[in-house]
Amino acid sequence: MSTPPRDGSKEAQDGDNSQLQLPDFDALSRNVGRFVEEAGKVTAAFMRPIERGDAKGGLADEASDVVKTFGHVAEKVLSDPQKAIEVQAAIATNFMSLWAETLKKMNGEAAMPVAQPDPKDARFADAEWQANPMFDFIKQAYLITSRWAETVVEKADGVDEHTRDKARFYVKQISSALSPSNFIATNPELIRETLRQNGDNLVRGMKMLAEDVDAGKGELKVRMTDTERFEVGVNMAITPGKVVFRNALIELIQYAPTTETVLARPLVIVPPWINKYYILDLNPEKSFIKWCVSQGLTVFCVSWVNPDERHRNMGFEEYMTEGILAAVDAACEITGQPDVTAIGYCVGGTMMAVTLAYMAAQGDKRISSATLFTTQVDFTDPGELKVFVDEDQIRSTEEQMKLRGYLDGARMAGAFNMLRPNDLIWANVVNVYLKGQAPYPFDLLYWNSDSTRMPEKNHSFYLRNCYLNNTLSKGEMKVAGERLDMGKVTIPIFNLAAREDHIAPAKSVFRGCSLFGGPVDYVMAGSGHIAGVVNPPTKPKYQYWTGGKAVGRFEDWVASATETPGSWWPYWIDWIRAQAPATVKARTKLGSKLHKPLCDAPGTYVKIRA
Numbered sequence: 001m002s003t004p005p006r007d008g009s010k011e012a013q014d015g016d017n018s019q020l021q022l023p024d025f026d027a028l029s030r031n032v033g034r035f036v037e038e039a040g041k042v043t044a045a046f047m048r049p050i051e052r053g054d055a056k057g058g059l060a061d062e063a064s065d066v067v068k069t070f071g072h073v074a075e076k077v078l079s080d081p082q083k084a085i086e087v088q089a090a091i092a093t094n095f096m097s098l099w100a101e102t103l104k105k106m107n108g109e110a111a112m113p114v115a116q117p118d119p120k121d122a123r124f125a126d127a128e129w130q131a132n133p134m135f136d137f138i139k140q141a142y143l144i145t146s147r148w149a150e151t152v153v154e155k156a157d158g159v160d161e162h163t164r165d166k167a168r169f170y171v172k173q174i175s176s177a178l179s180p181s182n183f184i185a186t187n188p189e190l191i192r193e194t195l196r197q198n199g200d201n202l203v204r205g206m207k208m209l210a211e212d213v214d215a216g217k218g219e220l221k222v223r224m225t226d227t228e229r230f231e232v233g234v235n236m237a238i239t240p241g242k243v244v245f246r247n248a249l250i251e252l253i254q255y256a257p258t259t260e261t262v263l264a265r266p267l268v269i270v271p272p273w274i275n276k277y278y279i280l281d282l283n284p285e286k287s288f289i290k291w292c293v294s295q296g297l298t299v300f301c302v303s304w305v306n307p308d309e310r311h312r313n314m315g316f317e318e319y320m321t322e323g324i325l326a327a328v329d330a331a332c333e334i335t336g337q338p339d340v341t342a343i344g345y346c347v348g349g350t351m352m353a354v355t356l357a358y359m360a361a362q363g364d365k366r367i368s369s370a371t372l373f374t375t376q377v378d379f380t381d382p383g384e385l386k387v388f389v390d391e392d393q394i395r396s397t398e399e400q401m402k403l404r405g406y407l408d409g410a411r412m413a414g415a416f417n418m419l420r421p422n423d424l425i426w427a428n429v430v431n432v433y434l435k436g437q438a439p440y441p442f443d444l445l446y447w448n449s450d451s452t453r454m455p456e457k458n459h460s461f462y463l464r465n466c467y468l469n470n471t472l473s474k475g476e477m478k479v480a481g482e483r484l485d486m487g488k489v490t491i492p493i494f495n496l497a498a499r500e501d502h503i504a505p506a507k508s509v510f511r512g513c514s515l516f517g518g519p520v521d522y523v524m525a526g527s528g529h530i531a532g533v534v535n536p537p538t539k540p541k542y543q544y545w546t547g548g549k550a551v552g553r554f555e556d557w558v559a560s561a562t563e564t565p566g567s568w569w570p571y572w573i574d575w576i577r578a579q580a581p582a583t584v585k586a587r588t589k590l591g592s593k594l595h596k597p598l599c600d601a602p603g604t605y606v607k608i609r610a
Helices: 012-014 025-052 059-078 081-106 133-155 163-176 188-198 201-217 277-282 288-294 318-337 345-364 384-388 391-404 408-416 421-434 441-451 456-468 506-513 556-561 569-579
Strands: 241-246 250-256 262-263 267-270 299-304 340-345 367-373 495-499 520-525 543-546 564-565 584-585
Touching: 059 081, 059 133, 059 163, 081 133, 133 163, 163 421, 188 201, 188 299, 188 584, 201 421, 241 299, 241 318, 250 288, 250 318, 267 345, 277 288, 288 299, 288 441, 288 569, 318 340, 318 345, 318 456, 340 345, 345 408, 345 421, 345 456, 367 569, 391 456, 408 421, 408 441, 495 506, 495 569, 506 520, 506 556, 520 569
Parallel strands: 267 299, 267 340, 340 367, 367 495, 495 520
Antiparallel strands: 241 250, 250 299, 262 584, 520 543, 543 564
């Protein structure tokens, strides 16, 4: 059976959207039976971990927090009778206007919309949402209600900002989940497809749903891409190299040179441990690592282990000493150089800043310059992830981690996906489970779903010291017996932010620049946390801004900054060369007598699935 066309295809556009095709009722009735059968398999997949005693906890605490948050907001609104009347009158007035305009439309008269979706909102792109009075009413009623809920949260007086942030977040999750585009009976496109395919789409979707619940061990791990089309080391993470060092936390990869000469000072890349390193080596066209090699850098990259219960007591100290410092040791020994330049990405960058402060306290000068990608060192305004961080939520997370010694990777992946629920969750739910369409193969979404676990001690320290108490920026963080002072870090820093980053906001990265005691080159890339970094010169999609020192107000810096089209990568490599321009003959022999190659890149740790 052929797969039906996706939205926007010529076949989907050529049909008359106003006409419903009569189904084959025999086929439809058979598929209803098959649908029920597949639904039973979904239920069994949900129940199987419960029956085995393997069910994951935390959902009750999350539901309780939602109720508690909304209850607090409602209490504040209802405590002011005048404001309560105002918010109730607002939604009543909008619904009265909607009903009046709908009656006009049903009578063939011109009608003005009361609420319109954002032009970029793909959920309501189908023509029937506008042309059909019933679906137009459903759409507008949804928009009125969801926007009214957002207004209630904003207008509630006496609500602390953290509670308001959580309420905003929960409203977004609930309104995204309840969108009429997510249900067969209220989505005109789904009705047409179900009738056209005699329900085959629902049977296929339910089958994939059962598979995904089973793969998630009782929790739904939404299918985002065709995972069978990708394999790490085969068509992803394929830049040639060798694993030249391994311990309990990392494998260190050294990449084979492609130039006759290289910069004498090697590069050590430290990716975040909350994701796999190969975001920087997705494929040859997008690979930052491959490009660095082509620019004459001797590149080493840390590949963090996907931790399990054996790593539960490994915290920031171990991740620093057995992670970054161990990698620097190996890179210096292999190249015969006294120092390196280093990159830290996201939380890998936060750990890099911690390490630099520790090294400054110890008088260790083996990292002579550093680059930070979308990294926060000051968590005063930590972005959208702050909604997950308060004492109650951290305590709940710590209780979950005590059971196994780590936080399940799906929990972190789910949190990130919830920041963009319409795009990363519900669009996939509709396309896969209701339209019955196997998702397109997309390397970035494969990487996004290749989640990693968080060891108990490390993750607890990170949440409490960075997000909750912001100890690094205050000079209060202690690691390996040292109180860390970022002002003692005097080496040159290249600090890259991304303008639309919702995880490490550009303004937050800007603020952190003032903590360093040496020269900082602040650069702001276009787009977000991933696309802002992975923007190769061969296929640049975005731009970047430069504007000198990160001082004063962020808004003023942006207003006076110079915008340059294309990739920031060439600007960065010029900065790297300026730090240490000396070159040597390419290091074609990977590893050394002390650090003999252990296996080919990408190694073994990156292939451990959560």
